[in-house]
Amino acid sequence: MIIGRIEHEAAEARGLAPWAARSAATRGRAHPQPAHDLRTEFQRDRDRILHSRPFRRLEYKTQVFVNGTADHYRTRLTHTIEVAAVARTIARCLGANEDLAEAIALAHDVGHSPFGHSGEAALDELMRDWGGFDHNDQSCRALERIELQYPGFAGLNLTWEVRAGLRKHRAASGERLDGHPIGPQPMVEAQIADIADDVTYHAHDVDDALEAGLIDEADLEELEIWRRAEARARAQGAGEPDDRRRRLAVRNLLDIQVEDVIRTSARRLAEEQPGSAAEVMSAPRRMVECSDELRAMIAPLHAFLFQRVYFHPMVARANEESVRMMRRLFMHYLERPDTMGRKARARIESEGLWRTVCDYIAGMTDRYALEEYQRFGLDAGRAG
Numbered sequence: 168m169i170i171g172r173i174e175h176e177a178a179e180a181r182g183l184a185p186w187a188a189r190s191a192a193t194r195g196r197a198h199p200q201p202a203h204d205l206r207t208e209f210q211r212d213r214d215r216i217l218h219s220r221p222f223r224r225l226e227y228k229t230q231v232f233v234n235g236t237a238d239h240y241r242t243r244l245t246h247t248i249e250v251a252a253v254a255r256t257i258a259r260c261l262g263a264n265e266d267l268a269e270a271i272a273l274a275h276d277v278g279h280s281p282f283g284h285s286g287e288a289a290l291d292e293l294m295r296d297w298g299g300f301d302h303n304d305q306s307c308r309a310l311e312r313i314e315l316q317y318p319g320f321a322g323l324n325l326t327w328e329v330r331a332g333l334r335k336h337r338a339a340s341g342e343r344l345d346g347h348p349i350g351p352q353p354m355v356e357a358q359i360a361d362i363a364d365d366v367t368y369h370a371h372d373v374d375d376a377l378e379a380g381l382i383d384e385a386d387l388e389e390l391e392i393w394r395r396a397e398a399r400a401r402a403q404g405a406g407e408p409d410d411r412r413r414r415l416a417v418r419n420l421l422d423i424q425v426e427d428v429i430r431t432s433a434r435r436l437a438e439e440q441p442g443s444a445a446e447v448m449s450a451p452r453r454m455v456e457c458s459d460e461l462r463a464m465i466a467p468l469h470a471f472l473f474q475r476v477y478f479h480p481m482v483a484r485a486n487e488e489s490v491r492m493m494r495r496l497f498m499h500y501l502e503r504p505d506t507m508g509r510k511a512r513a514r515i516e517s518e519g520l521w522r523t524v525c526d527y528i529a530g531m532t533d534r535y536a537l538e539e540y541q542r543f544g545l546d547a548g549r550a551g
């Protein structure tokens with residue numbers, strides 16, 4: 168017996184909460200395609216994203232620590248895989264559509280430029296008079312306009328639900344997609360992917376910063392949430408403060424957040440009892456959230472990460488260097504569009520030169536940007 172799409176759809180109808188998205192009820196794709204015998208529409212989307220080039224390039228893009236600095240720091244790819252795992256856990260525990268949450272999580276960062284947040288800030292500044300640059304919008308552009316996978320149209324032709332989920336930051340704007348409003352709240356599965364991103368990086372950035380020696384455990388003692396994670400690690404039998412206790416504490420830092428999100432959201436969904444995905448979207452506030460208590464503990468952690476990690480001189484110096492390089496590369500392509508790739512050049516007419524250059528650079532991995540920079544000899548006249 169083969170358990171194919173029909174059976175998966177029946178299992179969704181039986182097993183998911185009433186407010187969960189159902190793949191059989193998708194609003195569909197911009198370019199209609201026949202259904203697949205074995206996989207649901209959301210499973211197909213997850214696979215399309217996973218097999219796409221922008222997804223593979225995440226491997227060589229900086230998350231926080233410049234890509235290639237050390238082999239065990241997170242890259243955009245490992246960050247994304249961790250987010251997808253957390254999103255699946257939350258979705259499964261709540262009765263949401265796990266495949267949809269996973270697809271949105273896997274796609275959520277494909278629009279990131281090389282060199283992390285400094286790279287994004289640099290592109291945004293360069294594009295100030297041309298509509299700016301935002302990695303969320305860029306994820307949509309990459310998957311819907313830039314990637315060429317199918318004859319006849321651009322993009323991966325993802326379902327409405329995944330595309331709407333990737334526009335979570337615009338949900339409240341009144342924007343519509345294929346004629347349907349995408350908000351004011353995102354669907355539960357998009358809310359899950361969103362919060363999974365936050366809780367995941369809170370934990371792994373602490374881990375990487377400890378590993379890199381930017382902070383030590385004594386610095387973290389000022390944070391209530393770390394003290395709780397540490398106490399749990401001790402209760403789980405970890406002895407003296409050492410690497411293993413530290414790793415256990417980091418895992419607890421993640422667990423504490425995920426458990427809180429699941430319990431708080433389950434309670435809220437039980438109180439509100441939305442009868443459909445549409446009711447979730449028209450609700451006055453999100454269903455998936457953490458408790459006030461956790462929020463009060465996360466705020467100082469967030470501030471700590473900004474102060475002590477993201478703007479640490481070691482991180483900032485590497486980033487500044489990268490940003491200078493991106494600016495020069497950008498100017499180079501403006502002057503010499505003929506040195507861009509063929510597919511990029513073909514977009515100049517429809518997208519304009521500035522946006523094409525921006526898309527081209529945004530799609531690059533850190534190392535490809537560096538190679539291009541050296542190939543054009545831009546590292547020669549560095550005085551300016």
Ligand code: MG
Binds near residue numbers: 275276
């Ligand atoms: Mg992310």
